[in-house]
Amino acid sequence: MNLPLRNTLGTAWPTLAIMLGASVWGMVWYPLRMLHALGVTGTAASALTSGAGCLFVLLVRRSAIKTVRWHWLLPALALFAGITNLGFVWGAIHGQVMRVLLLFYLTPAWTALFAHFILHERLTWAGAALAALSLAGAMMMLWSPQLGIPVPGSLAEWAGLAAGMAFAMSNVLILKTSRELPGMKAEMRTAVIFGGAAIFGGCASFFEAMPAPPTDTHIGMAVFLVLAIGFVLATNNMLVQYGLARVPANRASIIMLFEIVITALTAWLFAGEVPGPREWAGGACIVLASALSSWVHRAKPAEKADAGKDGNADGNGKNRPRAMV
Template sequence: MNGSMNNWIRTSWPTLAIMLGASVWGMIWYPLRMLAALGVTGTAASALTSGAGCLFVLLVRHRAIRTVRWHWLLPALALAAGVTNLGFVWGSIHGQVMRVLLLFYLTPAWTALFAHFILHERLTWTGAALAALSLAGAMAMLWSPQIGLPVPASLAEWGGLVGGMGFAMSNVLILKTSRDLPEMKAEMRTATIFGGAAIFGACASLFEAMPNPPTGAHLGTAALLVMGLGFLLASNNMLVQYGVARIPANRASIIMLFEIVVTALSAWLFAGEMPGPREWTGGACIVLASALSSWVHRTRSQSGSGAAHQSAA
């Protein structure tokens, strides 16, 4: 009995870590909106918070720098993280947020494709069904007759689609990096991700004017917000990497859709946007897909352990 409980706890922690990380991401829009109210544009805020997060990791975990070895995966991971950040932020600023979100959260489809070719993960019928259930939940929450089908109709919407592809690639590359560079500390993967996002955000901010930059007291408040967000996002990223490195990429992408549920609830609490029947229905589908995915993974792990035990005997 104790062995089963310990196995359940061990297999559940990665899922919990990803769900907690998704919860933070689902509420991060609110402090970013506060920065925008202070005069900091979205791309500049992303660059500054990502840079602060990278600096925080390098300062706190400076001893882990010695574990870094040159590998093509590191610039690839930085590039994917930068594309994710730039595509999502730029698309959200210049496009219709709901449509950009819908295109961004086609991530499981891209994850299945990338994981098949890069990680050689076989997509099972069960995994495909759970991905379809989670996508159905996203569609139920984000689709409306006014918005229409999730087909890019502008550069901003293409930004959301490309950002989702970058997010899927980041998840796959994190897992591959943990396998191919096992001696490299997870914190250095976090620094790589934030470094790439900071560079891309800084490049994007060069093309986005800041008409009312913060001054005086607002400048101090903005600086504190940037440092606080950098600390929060860096810590949160390391938490999520703990989970992503321990479960299949396809299942991680499904669990990350929990962010949509948190976004809907935080918008209700902080912005007075009351979720309707579609939001609740879609959220239920996403939570159900995450729960079933975790259960299927535990069942397979237990079956594998049992088979190995019988073989050894």
């Protein structure tokens, strides 16, 4: 195999891994609704599928458990990962999935703020402008003359908004964890995320009214869906980590927006949900802000190289990572 072809394939596989991961996230809402139809609440579905995913990661990557060290960041990461998972799952089950997802994707706004206060990163004009653009998209999508103030119009939409905020916080905490616990394997951070989602979802399930539980004829299908979703999400997470480790962050962020395309397509095919003009316009602003946020620091590799020459590196001789605004 000649060198150019080998380099092309070496780039194509990680890109395909990220695109496949985004596709899975864009379709997972449908089997979750199937679980709800079988009598499994959104909170219980979040707890059970996350628990299955955590167990799968711990079994497959059990040799990495020894890299875990106690730090206050781990329960904090677990908490916000739990809010993320529960908010998205509950919102996707009970709301219009595209509106929930777009509210979830307001991450440029929240990431800019959280990174400023937690990671002490300077809030640039570009970052502030992108945050304003994404928030303007949300206001455009949510505003209507009848409702007045542009705020989420249902509990499901509030859940999607809260999930997006928690997701941004989770990303910031993951970066801070990688700095504070550099010896901890990425798979164990995945296990913490799934474990936190399982515990938080399990606690929340006590406060949600349980519908008629699955009948004897449906219990087998419910168990199969729980295990299948947990396995797919855990495998998908590790697959995306493989891609993210080999694809530049700016390009990876663009590829991950493929999730919105898949969600829109599946919502139309399986749920008959067709966004209106305001949803399209507001969603376009949110997607544009998310896409442009990956280019704010497009000169970062060059800056890191210069920093390395000047000796501005961490104790291990490696430049410290930055949160993406």
